[in-house]
Amino acid sequence: MVRIFLSHSSQDDEFAARLASDLKAAGFAPWLDDDEVFVGDSIVSSVSRALDSSDFVVVICSKTAVASGWVEREWAVRYSEEVKKHYVRVLPQLIEDCELPALLRDRSYADFRQNHSAGLNELIRVIREHMRRRVSRSMALLAEDKYLEEMYLLDALNGNLFLTEDLAEFIANTRDPVECSILLIDVDNLTIINRHYSKQVGDAVLSAVLEVLWRRDDIRQFGRSGDGTFYYVMRWCDEDETGHIANDIRQSVSAFEWKLIASTLRVTCSMGIAMYRPGEPSIDFVVRAALGLVRAKEYGPNSISQGPLHLKERESRWLRDYFS
Numbered sequence: 001m002v003r004i005f006l007s008h009s010s011q012d013d014e015f016a017a018r019l020a021s022d023l024k025a026a027g028f029a030p031w032l033d034d035d036e037v038f039v040g041d042s043i044v045s046s047v048s049r050a051l052d053s054s055d056f057v058v059v060i061c062s063k064t065a066v067a068s069g070w071v072e073r074e075w076a077v078r079y080s081e082e083v084k085k086h087y088v089r090v091l092p093q094l095i096e097d098c099e100l101p102a103l104l105r106d107r108s109y110a111d112f113r114q115n116h117s118a119g120l121n122e123l124i125r126v127i128r129e130h131m132r133r134r135v136s137r138s139m140a141l142l143a144e145d146k147y148l149e150e151m152y153l154l155d156a157l158n159g160n161l162f163l164t165e166d167l168a169e170f171i172a173n174t175r176d177p178v179e180c181s182i183l184l185i186d187v188d189n190l191t192i193i194n195r196h197y198s199k200q201v202g203d204a205v206l207s208a209v210l211e212v213l214w215r216r217d218d219i220r221q222f223g224r225s226g227d228g229t230f231y232y233v234m235r236w237c238d239e240d241e242t243g244h245i246a247n248d249i250r251q252s253v254s255a256f257e258w259k260l261i262a263s264t265l266r267v268t269c270s271m272g273i274a275m276y277r278p279g280e281p282s283i284d285f286v287v288r289a290a291l292g293l294v295r296a297k298e299y300g301p302n303s304i305s306q307g308p309l310h311l312k313e314r315e316s317r318w319l320r321d322y323f324s
Contacts, residue, residue, distance in 0.1 A: 002131060003029045003255050005050050008060035009068050015095055015112075016060055022120050028127070029255055030058075052216055053248040055255075056127060057090050061109070063098045093123060131257045163225060167233065168282040170221055174235045180276035181242040182285060183232040184293045185209070185249065188268045188301040190228035197262050204261050209269065212252045218245060229293075231286070239275055246271050246304050254302060268302035277309070283317050290322035291315070 004023055008016040020030040031050045051057065059065070092100060092109040100109070110126065112119030171180050187193075187209055194202035206228065213222050213232060222232040232249070234242065250269060258265040272292025276285050292307030299305065316322075 002055045002127060002257050003031065003053060003252065004127070005031045005054035005057045006060065007057055007065075009062060009065040011064040012060050012062050012095065018116075019058070019060070019093075019120070023124075026120075026124050028124075049244055049248055052218075053252045055089070055131070058123070059090060059092045059104070061092050061094050061098060061100060061104075062096050066098050066101060091123065091126060093119065131260055162221070162223060163231060163286050164283060167286065170233060170235075171276060171282060171285075179236050179238055180285075181234050181237050181239070182274050182276075182289045183234075183242070183246050183249070184225070184272045184286075184289045185213075185230045185232060185269050186226075186271070186293055186297070187228035188270055193265070193267070197265065201262050201265065205258075205265075205267055208256055208258075208261070209253055209267075212249060212256065216245075216249075231289075242273060242275065243304075246273055250302060250304060270296040270299075270301060271304045272296055272307050273304065274307040284311050287311060287315060287317055287322070294322065 006016050006020055016032055020032045023030040031054060090104070092104045092107065093112055094100075094109050095112045097113070108126075110119045110123040174180050187205060190202055190205065193205060206224070209230065210224070213230060218234050219236060220232055220234045222230060225231045234245070237245070250271065253267060253269045256267065258267050270293065272289040272295070274285055274289035274292060288307035288309075288311060290307070291311075292305045295307075296303040296305035
């Protein structure tokens with residue numbers, strides 16, 4: 001499902017709750033702080049994670065929302081990402097007469113002022129159209145063979161070169177290497193997807209998974225390291241935050257609008273996690289994550305598992321033993 005962050009003033013809670021209900025009924029996954037932030041949760045961290053994993057930010061524009069610095073901070077970060085990555089994420093919705101923020105004045109909006117149903121239908125239409133464009137862009141890049149450069153999808157050879165040769169330098173350039181972490185992300189059942197649908201659909205799946213990784217704001221290095229496997233190496237990320245990021249990526253992959261590629265397509269991914277141990281060879285760091293991925297696969301699709309804290313002497317250091 002498409003994930004939608006609802007940015008609104010607390011004065012507009014009633015409208016936001018109604019809109020969230022409408023979007024859920026339409027098959028989307030809206031995120032509303034009243035529903036998702038629980039007692040004891042960090043509001044800032046919860047909101048930040050929700051923004052990172054959202055496909056769109058719907059800005060509910062009213063006089064109080066426009067005057068709210070908090071609301072503006074929520075959508076402004078996503079707006080700057082639009083400029084860098086060339087796709088729409090911020091969608092304004094007008095619920096009463098007000099002056100739109102300068103950055104949003106040049107774009108169309110769904111108008112809820114007179115007719116809620118008409119505004120909702122327009123919002124749903126726009127979301128679906130933008131998702132189709134994203135998928136079409138990915139497919140076009142695949143067809144033109146430009147996706148490797150434009151979306152940072154490294155082939156398996158280059159990916160393995162990074163993991164075996166350049167990762168050590170990446171770690172050395174980290175201020176506190178103990179806060180380096182790695183995810184190995186594997187698309188579940190990619191061989192079956194290629195066989196059941198087509199190789200072109202399988203390639204579109206890889207492109208879409210890469211887009212999920214590409215649009216995140218973590219300080220990281222990532223690429224492809226096997227047929228359906230990606231690495232995602234992060235700096236300044238402790239164990240808890242690494243776990244949150246892994247879960248966000250897993251949910252984003254599962255929630256992607258896969259039916260835009262093929263009507264019955266469903267895609268999940270499994271992950272292995274490792275935190276860097278000071279002084280260990282970088283290849284051991286990767287292999288521990290690979291062993292976590294092997295364990296996750298044993299649990300079943302859409303699983304995440306930590307790799308072992310230490311490698312046994314007999315463990316293979318050849319990455320090809322873990323992913324082709």
